[in-house]
Amino acid sequence: MLYQTRNMHSQLSPAFHLCFVSSSPFSLSAHSPARSSAVTCSTVHSTIQSTVNIALTREPEKNSSLHSALTTLLPPQSFPNINIITLPCIQHAHGPDYSKLHSLLSCSSSARSSPLPFHYIIITSPESASILYSLTKHLPDLSRLPKIAAVGSATASALQNYGFHVSFIPSKAYGENLADELPFDPTNTAPFRVLYPASIKAKNVVQNGL
Secondary structure, three states, X not given: OOXXXXXXXXXXXXXXXXXXXXXXXXXXXXXXXXXXXXXOOOOOOOOOOOOEEEEEOOOHHHOXXXXXXXXXXXXXXXXXOEEEEEOOXXXXXXXXXXXXXXXXXXXXXXXXXXXXOOOEEEEOOHHHHHHHXXXXXXXXXXXXXXXXXXOOHHHHHHHHHOOOOOOEOOOOOOHHHHHHHOOOOOOOOOOOOEEOOOEOOOOOHHHHHO
């Protein structure tokens, strides 16, 4: 496993009145209350008297769109007792296979070495894209890497922002679709091999599908 995610909710003070929000901004709508179920506090009314702090629990750099959506939904002039704050509640750390992947990628960078014996590198999250970049940014020749498959457009965009070429995106951003639709050459008798760096908490959907 490439990396692991640690919950950090235990660091919160019990006296801190919070609503935790980690949803996509597209699930928040002033006209569709049922779609805002990711907000785990009671429905907010303009009659609130006490201060309510809404905590955005993702990493600070990933909160801007959600912060903007909440500010539109709960404008400060109408809800002066609501504060929107950033309070990251997860922490990423290297998983047990991080050093193994680092060695594998480093050894493949030499012009005298053979290319990695994989048909694809499968990336299923922007975080995995970030770690792949951190492990390959020093390599002199990224063309020696296998083709890269991304689970969806957000992951593909993250990879492209790091300078990777994405060879495949499935029709829907699900691990099942990626495993079902990943192209391979049936006339090639060599084993079809993929490199799948993932979170230690990731489900086995991709592995099982392949």
